[in-house]
Amino acid sequence: MAGGLKGRKVLVIGTGIGGSAVSALLAKEGADVTVLERNSYAGGKAASFEREGFVYDTGVHWLARGDKGPMGEIANIVGADIRFRRLEPAMQFTTGGRTAILSQDMDDEEALNSLFEQVGVLPENREGARALFKDMARERSPQELEELDEVSFSDYIAGFVDDEQLNRVLDGFTGMYMCISRRAASAGEFILCFSSQAKEKNLCYPLGGMRAVPMAYLEALEALGGEVRFSTPVEGIVVEGGKVRGVEAGGFIPADVVISNNGIKETVAMAGRHNFPDRYLAMVDSLRLSFGAVSVKYALDAEVVKPHLFCYFPDFRDAELVERQAAIFVPVPSAADPSLAPPGCQMVLAGSLAPPGLEDRDQVKAICEEMLDRIENTMRDLFPGIEDHVVWKIRTDTRYISEISGRWTGEVIGVAQNRHQVGRKRPGNITPIEGLYLVGADAGARGVGTEMAAESALNLWRQLRGA
Ligand SMILES: Cc1cc2nc3c(=O)[nH]c(=O)nc-3n(C[C@H](O)[C@H](O)[C@H](O)COP(=O)(O)OP(=O)(O)OC[C@H]3O[C@@H](n4cnc5c(N)ncnc54)[C@H](O)[C@@H]3O)c2cc1C
Incomplete structure (x- = not known):
């Protein structure tokens, strides 16, 4: 590890997928990590609860790539034990009174033909539909994706086909991936979600409920010498002279680095708007949520x-x-x-x-x-x-x-993946305040909900260990 973080005091605010993942990753690098969580349980939107012998999730979750995506990569790095169950067929889709079974082979021509037939895509539109799916599934360079980031997903589809039934299927996918409309969604972002899922063919659910993921990361953190304090709401982030000093959480807790998992808008409010340049504030204020x-x-x-x-x-x-x-x-x-x-x-x-x-x-x-x-x-x-x-x-x-x-807004994903807020235009992990960073679905990554939060943790870890 580059010496930058070893032994330094890191406070992480929140145990969502992003917060729990980055805390374990940084503890692995030798940082002295403490996580402060306002709730009495771990996971934020990815928590689970028990009642009368049933375990239920706070969200409504299915994981696009399971152990083959960033959540699995983090588990391997920090030694977290998470088991995923792969699902085959992937799912059932019913629209316009017709039902189709979707296999994990979303790029297989035979499976697609059967999907189009089952769902009732008009025969004259099937060639366009096939071309669309083939184009969505093909691997692209980051530059190619970037070119599509600012194209609306609707407009991209219209370049291939216009079929009412197919549009419903694509609405379903856009809702599941990003929780925004097909018109607002970025084509680049949709294609990234779709092609990576089609490539890995590993739609999964974590054994033990969604909480298994953040809890495994936090167990790894503790095994690496880190600490988690539940029922500890952070009331403010203390900044002096453009540099983070620590947080207020029932008293002042000093830190060299503060990583916030509680959303970009809330983080800015907690650190004090007067500490940020006007340009950054304007960007944050303009962000739309899913x-x-x-x-x-x-x-x-x-x-x-x-x-x-x-x-x-x-x-x-x-x-x-x-x-x-x-x-x-x-x-x-x-x-x-x-x-x-x-x-x-x-x-x-x-x-x-x-x-x-x-x-x-x-x-x-x-x-x-x-x-x-x-x-x-x-x-x-x-x-x-x-x-x-x-x-x-x-x-x-x-x-x-x-x-x-712990956010005012109650959005599913976080900052919306619309065509003005993805790729280069998505907020990064680094803030204008020295030592204050963001982690989670709001910042620094792309992909499907939980995977985006995990990818954000990986990206921040890469930046900090290289710092
Ligand atoms: C209903 C629903 C369905 C979903 N379905 C899917 C799905 O099928 N697939 C998928 O991949 N994604 C899905 N998602 C999205 C996914 O759950 C989120 O995008 C992801 O879990 C967000 O993680 P995060 O790291 O950004 O933080 P969050 O989960 O938002 O966690 C933030 C944490 O910070 C803590 N916190 C906040 N303020 C403070 C404070 N002041 N002090 C201390 N702690 C604080 C919170 O208590 C929380 O633990 C779904 C979400 C919901 C709600």
Whole structure:
């Protein structure tokens, strides 16, 4: 290791995927790392809880590349023990009343032909659809991706094909990858997510629930001599003369380096806006966030839901259905890891996108309640009798995401991956304040949610060890 960090006092604010990963990576380099977490549990948006023999995740998660992505790379470096279960087929997709099974072979021509047929892509559009998927899956240099970063994903698709059913499938993917609309999404970013998943063919879920990932990193941190303090909210980041001095967390804690995992907007507020140059503040203020989400978590006393992961869009030609149902993303974690539910039972999560960060809390509540009712209607329609098997169920809204992540806004991913905020235009890990860094989905990386947070930790680690 380059001597820069050895023995230096590093404080990490937050135990999300980004915070827990970077803390273990830096402890491995010999830094004296302490992590301060406001919650009594680890993981932020990637936490899990237990209730009456069921384990459920705070989010609604599936991991694009599992051990073959950055989460696995970090585990190997720090010696963390995480086991992932690969899922085959990848998922079921229902739209416009038609159902398709997606295999992990998203670049296989035969699998694609069958997908287009099952989902009802018009015969005259299939050649364009094939060309689109082939182009999305091909490996690109960073420069080639950069050229597509500022192109809207919708415009990129339109260069190949315009098919209503295919657009729904692509809406589903954009929602799952980035939690923003197809029009807002960056084509470069989508292609990066899609091509890396298509290449690795390793869509996974972590055994033990989503919490297994941050907890394994924190265990590795402790084994390397680091410390985690739960129920320790950081109230402020102390800056003097353009340099970080430490944090306020029930008293002053000095540090050489402070790494914040609690979001770029919150970090700036905590460190004091007057400490940042106007240009940086203007950039931070202009950042837009991904959508929020609502979810219903079902603990069931029978195996009611057959696919282990599915995405469902109501038939948009049926006005009554559109009024009653929601587009939903439904992972069944206990299908990947049966230990997450008692024998013969099921843990099922059903989620849908929702607006984040509205100023008016009552308005957010009303919108979320309506969305949650629609999710429950959809699940009742798809699985008649599901209500007879409910041991318990929990409805969560965007305020819940705010609580678990400690951010005001309740967004799913973090800073949105729209075409003005990815690649070169994404905020970096380094801030204008000496010794203050950002880690997590907001800064310094690209990719799908949890993987972007992990990649951000890897990138910061590379920068600091090389410093
Ligand atoms: C409903 C939902 C579904 C999702 N589905 C997927 C999916 O299928 N696949 C996928 O890859 N990603 C998914 N994501 C996105 C993914 O979970 C996030 O992008 C990722 O986990 C963010 O990690 P992070 O490191 O940025 O930090 P966060 O998870 O935001 O964690 C921040 C941490 O900082 C702590 N903190 C905040 N303020 C303070 C303070 N003042 N003092 C001390 N601690 C503080 C918080 O308590 C928290 O532990 C989903 C997210 C949600 C909410």
